[in-house]
Amino acid sequence: MSAEKKKYNLVTVILRIIPIQFKSAPWNCLIENTLGIMNGLSFTLAVVATQRLFDVISKAAAGKAGFLDCVIPLLLLAAVTFGQQIINGVQNFHGIGILLPKSSGRLTALIHKKLRRIDPVYFEDTDFLDDLNKAREGIRAITMFCMIVFVCVSFYGVYFLSIGVYLFRLKPMLIITLLLAFIPALSAQAVNVRVFTRLEEQSAPLRREYEYYQKAICDREYFKETRILGAFSFFYHLFEDTMKLLTEKVWKAERKTALLQLLLDFTAFVGMALSAYMLFRATMSGEITVGMFAAVFAALGQIFAIMQEIVTQHIGNMNRDMGKVVNFIRLLDMPERTGTEGETDFARGVAAKDISFTYPGRDKPAIKNVSLEIAEGETIAIVGENGAGKSTLVRLLTGIYRPSEGKVFIGGLDTAVASPASVYKGVSGVFQKYQRYKMTLKENVAISDVSAEAGAEKIHSVLSEADFEMGDIKLDDMLSPEFGGIDLSGGQWQRIAIARGLYRVNGFIVLDEPTSAIDPIEETKIYKQFEQLAKGKCAVVVTHRLGSAKLAHRIVVMDGGEIVDIGTHEELMSHPGKYATMWEKQAQWYERAEDCVPAQLPV
Template identity: 45%
Template sequence: TCQILNGIANYIPTVVAEKVSGRLSIGIHQKIARLAPIDFEDTKKLDDINKAENGKNSAYWFVFLIISIFTFYVPYFAFMGWYLFHLKPILALTILLVFLPTAATQLIRTKVFTKLEDKSAPVRREYEYYESCMVSREYFKETRLLGGFTYFKNLFTDSLRLLQNLKFKATMKTNLIELGMRIVTVCGYFCILYMLFDALMKKEITVGAFAAVFNSIGMLYGIMEEVICRHIGEIAKNLGTIQNYLNLLEMPERGGEDRELHGKLDITLDHVSFFYPGAEKEAVKDATFTINNGETLAVVGENGSGKSTIIRLITGLYSPSKGSVTYGGTDTSTLSMKSLFSKTSAVFQKYQKYQMKLADNIGISDVAFPVKEESLDDVCTKSGLDKNDSSFSEGYNTMLSREFDGVDLSGGQWQRIAIARGFYRNHDLIILDEPTAAIDPYEETRIYNEFAEIARNKTAIIVTHRLGSVKLADRIIVMKDGAVAQIGTHEELIHTDGEYARLYKAQEQWYREDD
C-alpha cells in the first residue's frame, strides 16, 4: 500500500503543479495589466507587486506540497489511525499527540514569516536594484567608467545584510519555539510507549501486536516529522508570501466601461488637479482648457513644470485627483483603458528599447493587424530611419540586441525607432512627449514637419521645452509650477510679456535663422 501511495504521490503533484505554475504566472501578469498606471508611481503598490511576485513562486510549492500531502500522507495516516483504533482505541490518539505540538509551531511560524515578508519587500527591492546597477548591461559602461561599481556594491551589501538580519531574527524566534514544542512531542512519544508497554503487561495486546505497533509508531513519528517540519513547515514559512499573491489579485483595478467612442471628440479638462501618491504638493493645479478635435496643440514649459503629467491626465493614463477630463462629454474615469487607448498613439521622452527585431520594434504599437512592409517603409521614411543603413544588416529582420546575437544602436537611432513606432499605430490622437532630445535640431525640425503632415485632420499634442518647432501648433499651452500660465497662438503669446515670451527670448539664439 505504501509503495502504491508513494508512486501516486510522485506523479500527480509534479504534473498538476507544473500546470498550476503556468496559470499563476498568467494570473499575475493579467492582473498587473489591469492595474491603473498611477499604481506604478506608488512605492507601497510597487512593494505589493514585488511581494506578489515572490508569493507566486511560493504558491507553486504550496500546491505541490498540498497535493503530495493529500495523495500520500493523508491516506497513510488514515490507514494507520484505523489500524491503531481497531487494536486499542486510545492508541489512535497517538497521531494527535505527535501532531498537535508541531502543528502549533507551524501556525506561529506562519505569523512570524508573514511579518517578515512585509518588512523584507522594500529592502529586497532595493538590493535587487543595486544588483542590477552592478551587473546589468545598460549600467556597466557608466558604473565602470565613473567608478560607481564599488559604491553600488556597498549599497547592495548594506541592503543584503539588513535583509539577512531580518531573516535571522525571524528564524531564531521560530527555532526557539520549535525546540519547546519538540520537547512536548518527545514527552508525548514516551507516554505512548508507556501505554503500549502497560497494555502488553495486562495482556490487552500480544507480543506480535506490540512489536507491530511499536514499529508503526516509530515510523509514524518519522513520517509526521517529515510532513510537518519539512512540508507543512515550508508551507507555513511561505504562507505569508502566498497571501501577498492573493492580496495582489484583490487589488483594485482601473476598471471602466468597454465601449467605442464615436465621432469627432473634443478633449476638455475642467478644473483638473493632480497629486502623485504620497505627495503633498500638486503636480497639476486647477487646469481648465479644451483641445478641439483636429487641433495641434503644443505644451511648453521648463523641466518640472507639469508638462508630462498633464499629458498623462489628457490620455487617461492618470485620473485627476480633482476635476474631470472628458472626451466628447464622456468622463475618462468611466472608460476602460482599452477604450481610452484604442485610437491613441504616443512617443514618450523615456521610450523603450525592445530587444526584438526592427520590424517587431515598430509594429508592436499596432498588434491588432499583421505588420506590413509598405507601412514600415512609410513610417521609417517619416521618422528618418533607413532600413538599408549598415546598422541594419538584415533589414527589418535585424535583431536589436547584443544579448540575442544582434546589433546595438546609437541613442539617435533608437529615438527614430520610437518615433516610427508612434507613427505606425492607427490613431485619432497622437502625442510627441519630448522624443527628439538625441536628434540634432535640423533633423528635429524635419520630423516635426512630418508630424504635422501625419497629424492633419487629427488631434495632436507636442510636448517640448524647445520652442523652435511650436509655431507648427494651432495653439500653445504654457505650464509653470504645475499650473496653466498662458494659452494662445505663437503670435499672441510672443507679443505678451509673459512666461512664453521669457522662454522664447532665452532660447532665441537657437532658432533665430528660422524667424
C-alpha cells in the same frame, strides 16, 4: 492596495488558493491528489502486511505454521513496499517536475492579466511597488502552498485516518498519545506564522533595493557609466549593506523558530516514548500479538517522523510562504479599472475641464485646475520647465490617469466612466522614456497591431516618415545583442519609437519629448513631418525646445502644474511672461553656442 490591508487567516487563504490552483492545472491537481491517496493507503497496507508476516513467523517458530505459510505474507509485504516506492517516486516527479512549473507559468499569466486591469496610477505608489514585489514572490509560493495542502489532505489525511482506525482497534489510548504529541507542535507553528509574515512585510522593500543595486552593478543598461565614473564601489557597498540588513532580519526570525523547534522535538520524544511503553504493556498483557507489536513499534517511528515532517517541514513551509501567498491574493483582490464600452469620435476633439491630479502618497497636486480643449485637426504644443506638469497633463489627456477632480473627454468619452480599451482606442503616442524592445525591427514597429499581419509596406512607410535609415538593416533583424542580434544608436532607437507611434491607427497622437537624442536640426525636420502627419487629427507636442513649438497652432505654457499662458508664438512673445522669458534664455544658449564655434582656419 497598501492603504488598508485586509487580514487573511490560514483557512481563508486555503479556500481562496485551492480553486485558483485547480483552475491553473485541473488534471494535474487531480493526478497529484490521486497519487497522494494511493501513497497514504500504501503506508497503512505496509503496516498490516508487516503484522501478518511477523504473526506467521511467530507461529512458524512455535511449529504452528510452515515455510509456505510465510511466503505469501512476505511476497505481499514486498509488493506493497515496491508499489509504495513507485507511487512515491511518481508523485515527487509529477509535483515538482510537472505541476509546479506548469502552474507557476499560468499563475504568472494570471498576475500579468490582473496588472493590465489595475489603474496605472498605482505604479506611482511606492507601497504598491513593494506589494507587487511580494506578490511576484508568491507566484511560486502559491503552488508549493497548494501542493502541501494536497499532501496533507490526500496523503497524510488518508494515512492517518487509516492507521488511526488500525491503532484504535489495537488500543484507543495510542490515538490520544499521538494527539498530545501533535497539538503542541501545531501551537508552535502558529507562532511561526506571525514571525514569517512579519519578516515578509519587512523584507520586500529591502529586496527591491538590493535588486536595483544589483542591476546598477552588472546590468548592461548601467555598466558603462558605473565603470567609467568609478561608481561600482558605491553601488556595491549599498548592495552589501542592504543584503546584510536583510540577512539580519532573516536570522532573527530563524533563531526564534529554532527555539520553538527544540520544544517540538522534546514533545515528540515524550509522546513516542509513552506510546512505546503502552504498546509494550499491551503486548505483555496479551492484548495484542507479537506481530502487532513489531508492526506498530516499527510504525511508531514512521508516524512520529511523518508528524514532525508535517509540522516542521510542510506546515513550517506554509508559514514561511503565508505572507507571500497573502500578498498574491491581495493583488488579485485589488479594485480594477473598469468602465462602459464606447466609441471615440475625434470630431468632438479632446477636452480637459477643471482637472486636478495628485500622485499617490503626495500632498501637493501635480496638476491644478487645468482646462484645455483640442479641436480635430489642431496641434498644440505644451512647454514649461522641468516639473511644470507637462508629462502628467499628457497622461491625463490620453486617459492613462484619471483626474482627481474635474473631467477629461477623449473623442466624447468621459475617462472617469469609459473603459480603458475604449479610451485608448485611436490614441497613439511617442514618449520621452520609450522602450527598446528586444525583438525584430518589424515587431518593434508593429507591436500595437500584433493580431494582424504587419504589412512590410506600411512599416517601411512609417520608418521613412520617422527618418529612419534602413541601410543594411532588415525588418526581420533582431535588435538585441543579447539574443544574437544587432544594437542601434540612441537616435536610431528614437526614430523607431516615433515610427511605432505613427504605425498605430489613431485620431489623437502625442509626442512627449521623444527627440532628446536628436540634434535640433533633425528634430525640427521630424516635427515638420509630424505636422503633416497630424493634419486632420488631434495632436499634442511636448518639447523643451521652443523652436519646435512654433509649429503648433497654439502653445500651452505650464508652470507649477497650472496653465499660465496660451496662444501662438507671436501672441506669447507680444507680452512679458513665462514663454518670453524661456525664449530669451534659449536664444542666449544658441548665441553662446555659435560664439564657441571656432572660425575656419585659412588654407
